[in-house]
Amino acid sequence: MVIVGVMGPGEGATDRDCAFAYELGCAIAREGWVLLTGGRAAGVMNAATRGAKEAGGLTIGVLPSHDKSEMSPFVDIPIVTGMGEARNYVNVLSSDLVFACGMGAGTASEVALAIKSGRHVVLLGAANTTADFFGSLARQRLHTANDVAQAMEMARTLLQ
């Protein structure tokens, strides 16, 4: 199976971030890929997971807490780490490719760890500041897309 991560803010996500994440979750499921997120019932994690689930996909949630109390109801496979933000490393190592919708400190750590671990990252609708910074860290593995169709096209090519 191909496992694809969607990272993005929880509480700090914008409506646009969540709309992108939901649509991306749907597209990932339709592609036959498995979705992996940070698993919480908040923001981008929840929206992507709901999208994948509604489109008939399989969803993994790698939770920071030591139980399932904060889990998105759309997660099929909860991985309970009890490791707080250290689980961000598990998120990216377990993903064959990482999408990021929106940006915050937690998401930034995931994009950075993904680059460090040799993963390709596709930023969806990113601000120039964000694209410039991560582009300066890894020009070859850092990609930017303006919509979900373009992001999925990139991912298909990169995962071949």
Add this chain to the structure above:
Amino acid sequence: MVIVGVMGPGEGATDRDCAFAYELGCAIAREGWVLLTGGRAAGVMNAATRGAKEAGGLTIGVLPSHDKSEMSPFVDIPIVTGMGEARNYVNVLSSDLVFACGMGAGTASEVALAIKSGRHVVLLGAANTTADFFGSLARQRLHTANDVAQAMEMARTLLQ
């Protein structure tokens, strides 16, 4: 989904440990439960995963390494932690119930962490020394079975 862990030695597993693990993997899949192991292509992890896979089940492997080079070919969902034996904590937190087949230092850490985290543990074919020790730590959550049918019967009751 119900996720059930099967823990046991890798390289140090006996033929009996692996036979139990294989049979347990089959039974878990037939029950409709998802199997979780430490994910490596060795000993109890590999035998249980092969059993579950051959019986049509879904299998999760929580790997200690930072890539999939040691992964059992029967794992559907690899969770790549890069955290060495610290991933043992993820194994037990992510399992609704833990079975142990055979015993070694890594398996002992998993049984201990499972008890610490409030999980029920079923030891399958354990030596008296092992059953006595873990029984002294958690009499109420520590169970022993002599065969797979008995172990599964206990698990069904405990997971109700």
Add this chain to the structure above:
Amino acid sequence: MVIVGVMGPGEGATDRDCAFAYELGCAIAREGWVLLTGGRAAGVMNAATRGAKEAGGLTIGVLPSHDKSEMSPFVDIPIVTGMGEARNYVNVLSSDLVFACGMGAGTASEVALAIKSGRHVVLLGAANTTADFFGSLARQRLHTANDVAQAMEMARTLLQ
């Protein structure tokens, strides 16, 4: 510097466990070794750290939580992991040798991980059940002592 770990129960520690731990902490500091514990203000961790501190030693506390709210006041160097019981792995990897005073599920996981990681372990005042079990996992690296003087003598020999 030589770093020596003292592991043991927090809330579940007996008076005897804590007396051994305090005396051991004193002896470790007098030997010129650095003490490492799980860092919380409870049971064996706190008693050993107080002993080492009162005898003029340096103390490390590897905390499970993401802040210092539960920290023993006798810890000099807090390592804040935010990883719950996964920090038990850090405890033993960072110790050149591990002592255990008393026994509980968390302590059992540390002794098991220490053996798995090739560390020598000295059990102080252990029940036969405990000594028999861990002895069956690692006869060569598992040692038992009845008092602090004997435990320290073993440690000196093993660390040469």
Add this chain to the structure above:
Amino acid sequence: MVIVGVMGPGEGATDRDCAFAYELGCAIAREGWVLLTGGRAAGVMNAATRGAKEAGGLTIGVLPSHDKSEMSPFVDIPIVTGMGEARNYVNVLSSDLVFACGMGAGTASEVALAIKSGRHVVLLGAANTTADFFGSLARQRLHTANDVAQAMEMARTLLQ
């Protein structure tokens, strides 16, 4: 004790990054603070640790590997995590304040996790791209300095 982290690239560090890190290590030790780094014998980690050690300070190295083979010879207190880049979370949680000299994917993850965990971060000699990006994530906890004297002055104020 006040524990202050210095983060920065290993193999990818520039001469300027290392010169800043060395000088910063010296200043931290003279201030009476304890230095914490990622502990490896490379780049910014090694330079800062050497500086602190030569100025008579105490140095902590939180290692990613499961042994001390890559450790800087100037580390006093090795914390061996065996957790790869997941140890970056331990680095920042254990630091009362984080300095960053130079930038790379690993360092970016540490700055991001530090911001996420409520730590103040002082970037030393950072490119505009870097300062703009992290400033957009945490304007109040993100500070930039052009030299070590200015960075230390900021740290003194922030740690009061």
